[in-house]
Amino acid sequence: xxxxxxxxxxxxxxxxxxxxxxxxxxxxxxxxxxxxxxxxxxxxxxxxxxxxxxxxxxxxxxxxxxxxxxxxxxxxxxxxxxxxxxxxxxxxxxxxxxxxxxxxxxxxxxxxxxxxxxxxxxxxxxxxxxxxxxxxxxxxxxxxxxxxxxxxxxxxxxxxxxxxxxxxxxxxxxxxxxxxxxxxxxxxxxxxxxxxxxxxxxxxxxxxxxxxxxxxxxxxxxxxxxxxxxxxxxxxxxxxxxxxxxxxxxxxxxxxxxxxxxxxxxxxxxxxxxxxxxxxxxxxxxx
Numbered sequence: 001x002x003x004x005x006x007x008x009x010x011x012x013x014x015x016x017x018x019x020x021x022x023x024x025x026x027x028x029x030x031x032x033x034x035x036x037x038x039x040x041x042x043x044x045x046x047x048x049x050x051x052x053x054x055x056x057x058x059x060x061x062x063x064x065x066x067x068x069x070x071x072x073x074x075x076x077x078x079x080x081x082x083x084x085x086x087x088x089x090x091x092x093x094x095x096x097x098x099x100x101x102x103x104x105x106x107x108x109x110x111x112x113x114x115x116x117x118x119x120x121x122x123x124x125x126x127x128x129x130x131x132x133x134x135x136x137x138x139x140x141x142x143x144x145x146x147x148x149x150x151x152x153x154x155x156x157x158x159x160x161x162x163x164x165x166x167x168x169x170x171x172x173x174x175x176x177x178x179x180x181x182x183x184x185x186x187x188x189x190x191x192x193x194x195x196x197x198x199x200x201x202x203x204x205x206x207x208x209x210x211x212x213x214x215x216x217x218x219x220x221x222x223x224x225x226x227x228x229x230x231x232x233x234x235x236x237x238x239x240x241x242x243x244x245x246x247x248x249x250x251x252x253x254x255x256x257x258x259x260x261x262x263x264x265x266x267x268x269x270x271x272x273x274x275x276x277x278x279x280x281x282x283x284x285x286x287x
Contacts, residue, residue, distance in 0.1 A: 028076055028084035032091065033060045039087070040079040041072050055089050102139040103265045118145045120171040120284035123160065126150050128256050129175060129211045136266055137277060144285045154185055158192060166200035173280030179205020202283040204276040209234050212259055214273040219262040 031037075033053045039062065040047040048062030051069065061071045072078075076086045122141075124130050130150040134141070141148065151160060154176050166172045179185050189203040208214055212235065213225050228237030239246035239255050246252065266274055 026083055028086050030088050031080055031085040032089070033074060033087040034090050037080065039085070041070075042077050042079060042084075044070075046070050046072075053089055058089075060087055103136045116145055117147050118284065119169055120146065120173075121164070122146060122148045122173045122175065122280050122284060123157070124148060124150050124175045125154050125177050126152065126211070128260075129177070131256075131260060132211055132214065132263065132269075133175070133277060135260060135263055136269065137281065140281065144281065146281065146284055154188055157188060158195070161192065161197050161201060166197045168200060170200070171284045171286075172197075172201045173284045174201065174203040175276060175280060176203060176205035177211060178207065178209055179203075180207050202280060204279055206270075206273045206276055208270075208272070211273075212238065212256070214270050215259055215263055216268055216270060219268050220259065 033050050035050055035053075037050045038047065039050065041062065046062060046064065048064040048070070050060055051063045052061040053059070053074070054061075058074050059071050060074050061069055063069045074087050074089060076084070078085050078087050122133070124133060127150050130148050133148050151157060154174075157174065161172065164170070164172060174189075176185050176189060179189060185205060189205070192198060192201060192203060206214060209228075217223065217225050222242075226238055226241040228234050228241065235252050235255070236246045238244075239251065244251070244255050244258075246255070262268060
């Protein structure tokens with residue numbers, strides 16, 4: 001009789017082979033108790049979404065599908081996706097550092113209350129001018145207590161000044177579009193300088209047809225602002241040239257908001273505007 005060379009193992013594999021201490025579900029690992037995670041507390045079989053973590057009490061609150069809540073100690077004894085975890089308080093997110101400079105480039109003064117508005121004012125031609133000045137110089141103006149008002153055009157500036165009654169303690173700074181030699185705007189400005197309010201009114205301007213051009217064109221992916229024939233309304237002409245909707249005033253407003261969104265600080269504006277606005281702020285805040 002032939003004896004097989006293979007001897008059967010009557011006792012199977014070695015029960016001590018490998019890491020026999022490893023639990024069936026695996027070893028617990030730490031997991032942050034982030035809001036929104038769904039976990040199960042093993043001793044009570046309570047399963048729910050993490051809705052609160054109290055660092056001082058070292059607890060976590062779970063809300064089940066019936067909107068009922070229970071609170072448990074942070075630590076071991078939880079399952080996340082069927083695997084054991086040790087819940088720990090999430091790492092606190094550091095608050096972003098406060099900027100040291102305002103959008104205009106001046107030193108930021110944090111938590112300062114806005115100053116009571118001065119009697120002096122800055123006038124600009126239109127709503128877009130006012131919004132741009134606010135976006136870049138707003139922090140500075142609130143600290144100084146300077147209000148910016150828009151006129152709806154410069155043609156009636158003399159009438160506005162009569163109503164405002166400028167004086168030594170009630171100065172007016174005016175920012176005018178397209179203030180170039182020989183323009184209508186330059187003639188209006190010169191007449192006011194010679195008038196009774198001249199010494200208490202500072203009129204400065206930029207050379208651009210519209211305040212839109214004060215935004216550097218490369219911020220919009222342009223090499224330069226398009227040249228628009230004089231017989232076409234400038235803003236509509238720009239929108240048409242760039243392929244933007246331009247049917248009505250709502251389209252123009254949306255175009256401006258797109259342009260304004262590209263302005264984050266003074267660095268996005270042309271120097272020809274920056275100096276003029278700073279000059280006006282200095283004029284209306286001078287002792």
